[in-house]
Amino acid sequence: MSDELERRLREPAAGITELDVERLRSRLARAAADAGLLDVAYGEHDSPLGPLTLFVTSRGVLRISYPGEPVDDQVAEVAAVISPRVLHAPERTDAIRRQLDEYFAGSRRTFDIAVDWRLIRGFAGDVLRATARIPFGSVTTYRDVAAEAGSPNAYRAAGNALGSNPIPIVVPCHRVLHSGGGLGGYAGGLERKQRLLELEGVLPR
Amino acid sequence: MTISRPRSARRSLHVHLPPFEQLIDAHARELHRFLVGLVGPTEAEDCLQETYMSALRAYPRLTSTDHLRAWLYTIAHRKATDVVRRRSRRPTSEFDGFEPAAAPAPDPADDGLWAQVRALPAKQRAAVVHRFVLDLAYAEIGERMGTTEEAARQNVRAGLRRLRGEVSP
Numbered sequence: 372m373s374d375e376l377e378r379r380l381r382e383p384a385a386g387i388t389e390l391d392v393e394r395l396r397s398r399l400a401r402a403a404a405d406a407g408l409l410d411v412a413y414g415e416h417d418s419p420l421g422p423l424t425l426f427v428t429s430r431g432v433l434r435i436s437y438p439g440e441p442v443d444d445q446v447a448e449v450a451a452v453i454s455p456r457v458l459h460a461p462e463r464t465d466a467i468r469r470q471l472d473e474y475f476a477g478s479r480r481t482f483d484i485a486v487d488w489r490l491i492r493g494f495a496g497d498v499l500r501a502t503a504r505i506p507f508g509s510v511t512t513y514r515d516v517a518a519e520a521g522s523p524n525a526y527r528a529a530g531n532a533l534g535s536n537p538i539p540i541v542v543p544c545h546r547v548l549h550s551g552g553g554l555g556g557y558a559g560g561l562e563r564k565q566r567l568l569e570l571e572g573v574l575p576r
Numbered sequence: 577m578t579i580s581r582p583r584s585a586r587r588s589l590h591v592h593l594p595p596f597e598q599l600i601d602a603h604a605r606e607l608h609r610f611l612v613g614l615v616g617p618t619e620a621e622d623c624l625q626e627t628y629m630s631a632l633r634a635y636p637r638l639t640s641t642d643h644l645r646a647w648l649y650t651i652a653h654r655k656a657t658d659v660v661r662r663r664s665r666r667p668t669s670e671f672d673g674f675e676p677a678a679a680p681a682p683d684p685a686d687d688g689l690w691a692q693v694r695a696l697p698a699k700q701r702a703a704v705v706h707r708f709v710l711d712l713a714y715a716e717i718g719e720r721m722g723t724t725e726e727a728a729r730q731n732v733r734a735g736l737r738r739l740r741g742e743v744s745p
Contacts, residue, residue, distance in 0.1 A: 376736060376739060376740060377708065377736070379689055380689070380693070380704065380707075380708035380709075380739075381708050381709075381711070388617065389605070390604060390605050390608035390609075390621070390624070392600065392601075392604050392605065395600065395604055395621070395624060395625060395628075396600060398625055399600070399625055399628050399629065399632075402625065402629055403629065403632055406629070406633075408629070408632050408633055409632075446595045446597060447594065447595060449595070450593065450594065450595035450596075454636060455593035455594065455595060455596055455635055455636055456596050456632055456635060456636060457595040457596055457597050458596060458597055458600075459597050
């Protein structure tokens, strides 16, 4: 008798439809965004430079990353620095994804989207804000960008700031080169820097 | 003590909270099964979403990550109790002698036994679902329900007695 009852109680566990976790996630992301509870959303985006991971907040684009650092580590870092209310919600990144597509297709020259600067502090912020003002298709030098940021002699520090730019492409650190004419460095690898400069017509294709 | 701590020190209170995302990956499937046991398959998914919404609202204020799972189960249990309460209120006696305009549709998967489980007192219901749907040991059930192992055993036993009709509801 007791065995029979317990057997029937255990039965439905097998028959329960498995939860569609992706659907839960996207419904939750929408409801959370509507309620102002989604502080950071992230998603992946395929680009001609490889798969990008995009992080957005209510303030704008927070981070764009090339393959390399594990996404889980990046998510954990964003959770620690910005807010633990982080959800994988690719649909929340649609605006920046569309603009990136247009940029890579050659039909967009400026990004029409706000930048969330909270991952960037101090002098690096000055350098990257100066970098954000370099127009499509033109280039400058580490020295000039340091001067623009208020410290002409701090070109090494400027180089470091550019190398740790959390929002490449949108904050166009690829437009900063060595004064000697060399490409300089690029966190995403020099090949990507070269491709971006080709896309913008600075380098011949 | 009136030492004002630097901002970075205050922030460190929150540093160890994992991204909320992980709470979904780690617990959503099992919480869903728990809720199906408590409220039935039709309402379990909405209930789960409400659970996560409440959790998300409170999340940044947590000061410890030791009992994240138990915390989620407490919220889920509360949401399920709300659903059961709403449901029992639905056929009101406001229009005595008339059928309620919209009688709740019977849940197709809700056979007699599960209707009885859902009619159990809240603690017995949760304990029975933990025990038989999630297949947990009494110690674990006690931990998740914030009671002792012995209390968990008692709740399961009392629930089973009631389901066998040994106790009148």
